Amino acid sequence: MDMEAVLAQLRAERERLERAIADIEQLVAANGNRRLPGGKRRGRTFMGDAERAEVSKRMRKYWANWRKVHESPRGAGPNPI
Numbered sequence: 001m002d003m004e005a006v007l008a009q010l011r012a013e014r015e016r017l018e019r020a021i022a023d024i025e026q027l028v029a030a031n032g033n034r035r036l037p038g039g040k041r042r043g044r045t046f047m048g049d050a051e052r053a054e055v056s057k058r059m060r061k062y063w064a065n066w067r068k069v070h071e072s073p074r075g076a077g078p079n080p081i
Contacts, residue, residue: 047055
C-alpha cells in the first residue's frame with residue numbers, strides 16, 4: 001500500500017471537511033442562532049388558547065360520560081369490576 005497515496009487521500013478529506021465546517025459556520029453566523037435554515041424545531045409543541053379550550057371541552061364531556069358509566073346507582077362510588 002502506497003503511504004503517499006493514503007496521505008494524499010486523507011489530506012483531501014481534511015480539506016473537504018474544513019470547507020464544510022466553514023460553510024456551516026457562515027450559515028450559523030448569518031442566521032444568528034445555532035439552527036440551520038429550514039430546520040424544524042425539536043421538542044414539545046404548545047397549544048394555543050383556542051386549542052386548549054377545545055381540549056378542555058372534549059375532556060369535560062369524556063369525564064362526565066365516564067362517571068355516568070362507572071358510578072353506582074346509589075351514588076356510593078365506582079362499581080367494583
